[in-house]
Amino acid sequence: MIEQNKMPENMVQKQKKNQFKRWLLPIIIALLFVILFIFDKEKGISSSEVTWNYFKEMFIILPPVFILMGLIEVWLPKEKIQSWLGKGSGIKGILISIGLGTLPTGPLYVAFPMTATLLKKGASVKNMILFLGTWAALKIPQLIIEIEFLGIEFALLRFGLTLGGxxxxxxxxxxxxxxxxESQKIELEKLIVN
Amino acid sequence: MITTITMYGIVIIGLIFSLIKDRQKTLKAFKVAWKAFLNSLPSLIGILGLVGLILGILSPATISRLIGSESGFLSTITASVIGALTYIPSLIAFPLAGSLLRVGASVTTISVFITTLVMVGFVTLPLEIKILGKKFAILRNVFSFIIAFIIAIIMGLIL
Incomplete structure (x- = not known):
């Protein structure tokens, strides 16, 4: 890692610009909140409450997610991931991806950091789409709730069709x-290195 | 609750093994985790705000009014857009979907709502792009949106 003060002038400038770009979304959202509060105070309050509730959820679930990502990064060798989930992994890779995805492990955004690490280590895009998709749509606890409220026919049919899709x-x-x-790879390097 | 316990369980077991085998590597794992967290932080905060804004304005009551009891194609489109835009935990989404089905929404509409809800994430898109790259994230969401319609139409024909 290069220290900030050792960087050439233009790089520091560039970094400042990137910093601003990074925080652009939160800034826009904050402005939208202000506008909402001005025009509809009630909705503004309920929006803040929802945000606060999700904030709590997110910051309870995120520490293990990122640590798991770090552990995968340092411990699982590239060759292993490649043979489990890579190009030539075939049916085995598909089954592992589905198996990992159906575990009871929380909302989809939780899976993004892990997917990035696995991709970087040689998992195939196909398997990662499958992994993210089962994680999103076919988790076991979610399926139980679905059967309860929408019926077993609906749930199983959706399960089968989603898997095919x-x-x-x-x-x-x-x-x-x-x-x-290549560009994909560079993108992933940036997340971890910078 | 169970998801949180599972995640912490997996990580704690992993950490114990990691610490026993190699302290240095464990430290490095934490460093990687911290870097990735810091890099994702702005998008995470943005998402939290966006979820709040959308759900604060589009309450479950508003959603059921919009998707309603009509079974036309228009309500299917509306359901897909709401599903793609919002981020609702399944504990709220499935009961809501079930009640809509009972008051007369079609299987196609409910199916498209659920599939887009879980697979397409407009609010989490900034984070997904940040972590997985623009092409990967956009392709995944667009294809998921299309496939949601195909699944829904087939389900409507069968059920």
């Missing part, structure tokens, strides 16, 4: 991303 889009996205594998 995920295999198709996984294959398609894999195909579409093949060309710019």
């Amino acid at each position: 995920l295999l198709i889009i996984g294959y398609l996205i894999d195909l579409l991303l093949k060309k710019d594998k």
